[in-house]
Amino acid sequence: xxxxxxxxxxxxxxxxxxxxxxxxxxxxxxxxxxxxxxxxxxxxxxxxxxxxxxxxxxxxxxxxxxxxxxxxxxxxxxxxxxxxxxxxxxxxxxxxxxxxxxxxxxxxxxxxxxxxxxxxxxxxxxxxxxxxxxxxxxxxxxxxxxxxxxxxxxxxxxxxxxxxxxxxxxxxxxxxxxxxxxxxxxxxxxxxxxxxxxxxxxxxxxxxxxxxxxxxxxxxxxxxxxxxxxxxxxxxxxxxxxxxxxxxxxxxxxxxxxxxxxxxxxxxxxxxxxxxxxxxxxxxxxxxxxxxxxxxxxxxxxxxxxxxxxxxxxxxxxxxxxxxxxxxxxxxxxxxxxxxxxxxxxxxx
Amino acid sequence: xxxxxxxxxxxxxxxxxxxxxxxxxxxxxxxxxxxxxxxxxxxxxxxxxxxxxxxxxxxxxxxxxxxxxxxxxxxxxxxxxxxxxxxxxxxxxxxxxxxxxxxxxxxxxxxxxxxxxxxxxxxxxxxxxxxxxxxxxxxxxxxxxxxxxxxxxxxxxxxxxxxxxxxxxxxxxxxxxxxxxxxxxxxxxxxxxxxxxxxxxxxxxxxxxxxxxxxxxxxxxxxxxxxxxxxxxxxxxxxxxxxxxxxxxxxxxxxxxxxxxxxxxxxxxxxxxxxxxxxxxxxxxxxxxxxxxxxxxxxxxxxxxxxxxxxxxxxxxxxxxxxxxxxxxxxxxxxxxxxxxxxxxxxxx
DNA sequence: GTGAAAGCGCTAACAT
DNA sequence: ATGTTAGCGCTTTCAC
Numbered sequence: 001x002x003x004x005x006x007x008x009x010x011x012x013x014x015x016x017x018x019x020x021x022x023x024x025x026x027x028x029x030x031x032x033x034x035x036x037x038x039x040x041x042x043x044x045x046x047x048x049x050x051x052x053x054x055x056x057x058x059x060x061x062x063x064x065x066x067x068x069x070x071x072x073x074x075x076x077x078x079x080x081x082x083x084x085x086x087x088x089x090x091x092x093x094x095x096x097x098x099x100x101x102x103x104x105x106x107x108x109x110x111x112x113x114x115x116x117x118x119x120x121x122x123x124x125x126x127x128x129x130x131x132x133x134x135x136x137x138x139x140x141x142x143x144x145x146x147x148x149x150x151x152x153x154x155x156x157x158x159x160x161x162x163x164x165x166x167x168x169x170x171x172x173x174x175x176x177x178x179x180x181x182x183x184x185x186x187x188x189x190x191x192x193x194x195x196x197x198x199x200x201x202x203x204x205x206x207x208x209x210x211x212x213x214x215x216x217x218x219x220x221x222x223x224x225x226x227x228x229x230x231x232x233x234x235x236x237x238x239x240x241x242x243x244x245x246x247x248x249x250x251x252x253x254x255x256x257x258x259x260x261x262x263x264x265x266x267x268x269x270x271x272x273x274x275x276x277x278x279x280x281x282x283x284x285x286x287x288x289x290x291x292x293x294x295x296x297x298x299x300x301x302x303x304x305x306x307x308x309x310x311x312x313x314x315x316x317x318x319x320x321x322x323x324x325x326x327x328x329x330x331x332x333x334x335x336x337x338x339x340x341x342x343x344x345x346x347x348x349x
Numbered sequence: 350x351x352x353x354x355x356x357x358x359x360x361x362x363x364x365x366x367x368x369x370x371x372x373x374x375x376x377x378x379x380x381x382x383x384x385x386x387x388x389x390x391x392x393x394x395x396x397x398x399x400x401x402x403x404x405x406x407x408x409x410x411x412x413x414x415x416x417x418x419x420x421x422x423x424x425x426x427x428x429x430x431x432x433x434x435x436x437x438x439x440x441x442x443x444x445x446x447x448x449x450x451x452x453x454x455x456x457x458x459x460x461x462x463x464x465x466x467x468x469x470x471x472x473x474x475x476x477x478x479x480x481x482x483x484x485x486x487x488x489x490x491x492x493x494x495x496x497x498x499x500x501x502x503x504x505x506x507x508x509x510x511x512x513x514x515x516x517x518x519x520x521x522x523x524x525x526x527x528x529x530x531x532x533x534x535x536x537x538x539x540x541x542x543x544x545x546x547x548x549x550x551x552x553x554x555x556x557x558x559x560x561x562x563x564x565x566x567x568x569x570x571x572x573x574x575x576x577x578x579x580x581x582x583x584x585x586x587x588x589x590x591x592x593x594x595x596x597x598x599x600x601x602x603x604x605x606x607x608x609x610x611x612x613x614x615x616x617x618x619x620x621x622x623x624x625x626x627x628x629x630x631x632x633x634x635x636x637x638x639x640x641x642x643x644x645x646x647x648x649x650x651x652x653x654x655x656x657x658x659x660x661x662x663x664x665x666x667x668x669x670x671x672x673x674x675x676x677x678x679x680x681x682x683x684x685x686x687x688x689x690x691x692x693x694x695x696x697x698x
Numbered sequence: 699g700t701g702a703a704a705g706c707g708c709t710a711a712c713a714t
Numbered sequence: 715a716t717g718t719t720a721g722c723g724c725t726t727t728c729a730c
Contacts, residue, residue, distance in 0.1 A: 004464070004707095006706095006707060006708085007707065007708065008707075008708095016716075016717090017716065017717050017718080018707090018708080018709095018717090019709085019710095019716070019717060019718080020715085020716060020717080022708070022709060022710095023715095023716085026709085030715060030716085031715070031716085032715060032716090035715080035716080049461075049464040049465050050465065050707085050708080051406075051465070051467065051706090051707055051708070052465045052466050052467070053402055053405045053406050053411060053466070053467055053706090053707080053708090054406050054706070054707035054708040054709090054722090055707080055708055055709075056402045056708090056722095057400075057402050057403050057406050057706090057707080057708070057709090057722050057723070057724085058707075058708040058709040058710080058721080058722055059708080059709055059710085059722085060709095060722075062402060064445070067446070072421055072427035072428075072430055072431055073424070073427055073428070073431075073633075075422070078421035078422055078427060079421075079422070081421055082421055082422075082448075085446050085448060089458065094445050094446065094447070094462070094466060095445065095446040096413070096443050096444065096445050096446075097416070097430075097434050097443065097444040097445075097446065098443070099431075099434060109438065112398075113443070115353065115398040116398050116399065116400070116401045117401050117402070117443060118400065118401070118402055226633045227633070228633070229633050229634050229636065229637035229638070230633075230636065230637055232637070233637045255633075255634065258634060258637065258638060259637040261639060262637055262638060262639040262641075265639050266639075284422075284575045284576065284577070284578050284579070284604070285578050285604065285607060285634070287578065287579065288578035288579055288581070288582045288607065288608040288611050289578070289607060289611060289638075290610060290611040290614050290615070290639075292611075353723095355722095355723060355724085356723065356724065357723075357724095365700080365701090366700065366701045366702080367701085367702095367723090367724080367725095368700075368701065368702085368725080368726090369699085369700060369701080371724070371725060371726095372699095372700090375725085379699060379700085380699070380700085381699060381700090384699080384700080399723085399724075400722090400723055400724070402722090402723080402724090403706095403722070403723035403724040403725090404723080404724055404725075405706095405724090406705095406706050406707065406708085406722085406723080406724070406725090407705080407706055407723075407724045407725040407726075408706085408724080408725055408726085409706075409725095699730105700729100700730085701728100701729080701730080702727105702728090702729075702730095703726100703727085703728085703729095704725105704726085704727080704728100705724105705725090705726085705727100706723105706724090706725085706726095707722105708721105708722085709720100709721090709722085710719100710720085710721085710722100711718100711719090711720085711721105712717105712718085712719080712720095713716100713717080713718065713719085714715100714716080714717075714718090
């Protein structure tokens with residue numbers, strides 16, 4: 001219950017008007033060096049901290065950003081959030097959480113963030129369904145600063161920071177193809193998400209380039225988030241039943257890869273001797289799972305940082321042209337991949 | 350840029366004064382049913398949303414909570430956060446993120462949350478060092494509503510929600526002991542954390558009860574968070590070199606277990622035939638790693654929910670007695686554990 | 699039960 | 715370069 005110092009006391013202490021103090025804390029140029037110094041001293045002396053709530057009310061800028069995430073259990077998003085939070089703090093912004101699911105007939109949380117808490121902008125770190133995407137577009141059209149992360153709109157340039165998933169899927173698959181694999185399975189993420197579709201597109205592209213005919217029965221849909229491991233496991237079981245001549249799998253995230261490997265082992269097969277596995281994300285477990293995972297690496301932190309920078313730019317200049325930042329991925333080679341036919345004893349051994 | 354409806358317009362529309370509207374939105378009892386109805390209609394008609402910033406300034410209650418986490422990459426905390434956020438929203442509270450590390454000579458983020466953003470309370474979902482703990486105690490003494498999660502103070506009752514880690518470590522180890530294991534290794538979390546110390550305490554207790562002499566050379570310190578896998582891997586390598594007669598390991602989180610299993614395999618041994626492994630957390634990967642992990646399960650979401658409830662109670666009544674909520678853990682049996690000596694061929698085969 | 703007045707701590711627009 | 719005057723949109727007294 002320590003009494004907070006107000007701008008008033010600082011003004012009195014420094015022998016200036018409230019206004020002048022305001023100018024100093026807002027770094028305005030029109031204050032004489034001497035006055036500025038005097039005010040700053042008073043601020044330090046009294047330990048004054050401007051009240052962000054009052055500033056927000058008066059200036060109509062809350063210096064608060066809304067954060068909408070699907071869940072904190074997907075490594076991509078948690079890393080993005082970490083980067084985003086850091087960058088926001090650098091600019092004296094704070095994030096407010098608006099992630100949690102709401103009861104169906106409720107208003108979306110980000111809406112409340114906008115109308116009640118008056119956040120200056122919103123970072124969407126989840127790919128919602130078409131409904132939500134439409135909402136996002138509408139929001140942006142109404143002039144709300146919005147940046148999306150982890151997906152982007154294909155038919156228009158929208159403020160977004162994303163990973164080049166087509167290229168990622170292509171690189172992952174091409175790596176397998178280059179080693180001589182011809183029967184390559186694919187366990188996708190949820191095909192409602194663009195990232196999964198894109199990674200699948202990259203997969204197909206790599207096959208085409210190698211004149212390998214695309215076989216839909218080698219593709220099975222998995223899941224992101226907490227259920228990934230299970231999805232990878234069951235997906236792999238299915239693929240194994242589907243095609244015993246499979247020699248490689250591209251699982252669209254590392255968690256699914258781990259689940260897939262589990263299923264492969266259960267079938268009495270070895271990774272990579274019988275079946276090679278490529279993951280995606282280069283999560284921490286990738287390096288230390290058995291075998292260590294060949295996977296696609298991307299700087300998710302960086303995605304968060306760039307997203308906040310972009311969002312801040314939009315807040316400064318709401319009329320600026322939309323900008324789409326697509327970042328690259330790189331292949332990390334470990335031990336879950338080998339040329340086909342390296343099994344010590346043929347299949348099932 | 351849609352003009353926000355203000356309380357003024359609602360008052361005019363309903364033909365009442367501003368205060369009456371205020372009373373209605375604050376659910377005060379001293380409004381006649383009829384007036385209340387009229388006001389509510391006006392609110393709906395105009396789509397009025399009270400401006401939380403203005404309310405905060407006037408009432409000195411921001412309806413905002415500060416959230417301090419170590420990082421979002423530890424499953425315990427992310428799940429706690431998910432539960433906490435949900436519960437907060439139910440009570441019209443929002444969370445502000447104050448997690449990120451700050452430059453050394455900077456003020457801690459949670460301090461800015463308190464002095465600048467005027468959050469009504471702070472949830473500490475990380476166990477900082479002694480310095481931070483002292484800060485937390487000081488904050489609380491000054492009357493700031495604070496709840497800590499994931500650890501608690503042993504020498505005093507402080508507002509905290511935590512897991513009974515001693516019991517958890519005891520259960521995990523006892524399970525191994527009951528199967529006949531005598532040489533049981535332990536890969537702890539960072540021993541600077543209470544949870545790791547407690548789990549270790551439980552481990553020792555279980556050994557003692559079985560008259561197994563505690564051998565410090567079987568205990569090695571690992572890590573939480575992103576580096577867990579690596580720590581588990583290296584820790585296990587170390588243990589294996591240290592004691593070839595080891596038949597079981599209690600790794601204090603699932604990620605370390607996965608890393609440990611990797612190391613065990615690399616040494617040409619099998620899990621659980623040669624070495625049994627018990628993890629902790631029952632993370633999603635536990636079920637689908639190979640082999641599926643026997644581990645300790647706890648409801649982390651629930652921890653978050655209870656923490657917010659407690660925090661809200663404190664905010665309502667700052668003078669209430671401190672309360673410490675310690676939740677239980679349960680063992681989940683899967684396939685990473687077997688009685689000792691089940692190897693098909695003896696060690697190294 | 700309802701309204702009028704005052705003010706939360708700051709910024710904006712205009713003065714000087 | 716600095717001060718004055720008005721609010722921002724609410725809640726809080728305290729009237730009636």
